[in-house]
Amino acid sequence: DAGITQSPRHKVTETGTPVTLRCHQTENHRYMYWYRQDPGHGLRLIHYSYGVKDTDKGEVSDGYSVSRSKTEDFLLTLESATSSQTSVYFCAIRGTGEAFFGQGTRLTVV
Amino acid sequence: KQEVTQIPAALSVPEGENLVLNCSFTDSAIYNLQWFRQDPGKGLTSLLLIQSSQREQTSGRLNASLDKSSGRSTLYIAASQPGDSATYLCAVRPRDSSYKLIFGSGTRLLVRP
Numbered sequence: 001d002a003g004i005t006q007s008p009r010h011k012v013t014e015t016g017t018p019v020t021l022r023c024h025q026t027e028n029h030r031y032m033y034w035y036r037q038d039p040g041h042g043l044r045l046i047h048y049s050y051g052v053k054d055t056d057k058g059e060v061s062d063g064y065s066v067s068r069s070k071t072e073d074f075l076l077t078l079e080s081a082t083s084s085q086t087s088v089y090f091c092a093i094r095g096t097g098e099a100f101f102g103q104g105t106r107l108t109v110v
Numbered sequence: 111k112q113e114v115t116q117i118p119a120a121l122s123v124p125e126g127e128n129l130v131l132n133c134s135f136t137d138s139a140i141y142n143l144q145w146f147r148q149d150p151g152k153g154l155t156s157l158l159l160i161q162s163s164q165r166e167q168t169s170g171r172l173n174a175s176l177d178k179s180s181g182r183s184t185l186y187i188a189a190s191q192p193g194d195s196a197t198y199l200c201a202v203r204p205r206d207s208s209y210k211l212i213f214g215s216g217t218r219l220l221v222r223p
Contacts, residue, residue: 031209033211042199042213042214042215042216043199043213045210045211048209048210050209056209058210090153090154092154092211094211097142097159097161098144098156098159099144099156099201099211100156101146101153101154101155101156102153103152103153104152104153
């Protein structure tokens with residue numbers, strides 16, 4: 001497995017609370033991504049990073065923010081969780097070619 | 111806007127059959143195309159990466175081809191096994207937004223013993 005660790009793996013949270021998901025890599029890859037996967041929508045890009053402190057929005061970024069203060073860590077924050085953000089969240093990393101994915105975080109917002 | 115389509119959405123075959131999964135994309139200006147496998151409740155596992163200059167890549171019983179001009183890629187699985195049952199996704203990295211991976215919706219494969 002590529003060296004990607006997502007934490008937590010499962011989380012249940014209440015509507016309106018902030019939530020932070022963490023992605024940690026040991027590959028020193030430049031690019032890091034956050035996707036969400038939902039039935040009927042496939043994988044959708046939330047945010048991505050192309051270096052330390054360099055991030056940009058994907059196609060479904062509303063309600064999410066990210067930070068990357070170190071090469072190895074990419075954090076995804078749901079500022080005020082809503083039920084529509086119940087999903088499986090995947091982190092991915094990429095160097096110059098192949099992309100690798102983490103095992104996912106299943107988030108339930110109740 | 112690049113769009114990636116995978117047809118069929120689901121496929122059921124008997125064990126031992128050779129099979130082909132299809133991936134089509136609308137814009138041929140890509141850096142590469144990558145095939146992934148996803149088991150239920152798991153993350154995506156990279157299977158094969160084909161650069162835009164390549165026609166095919168092979169790994170064990172898997173062979174992926176790329177025809178940029180027609181916007182198509184196929185994943186060939188030889189002598190299928192029940193352990194091949196999973197969802198297979200393809201993704202392209204477009205030249206006009208090279209940081210992105212654009213995914214198809216996947217083909218759910220069931221190999222029956």
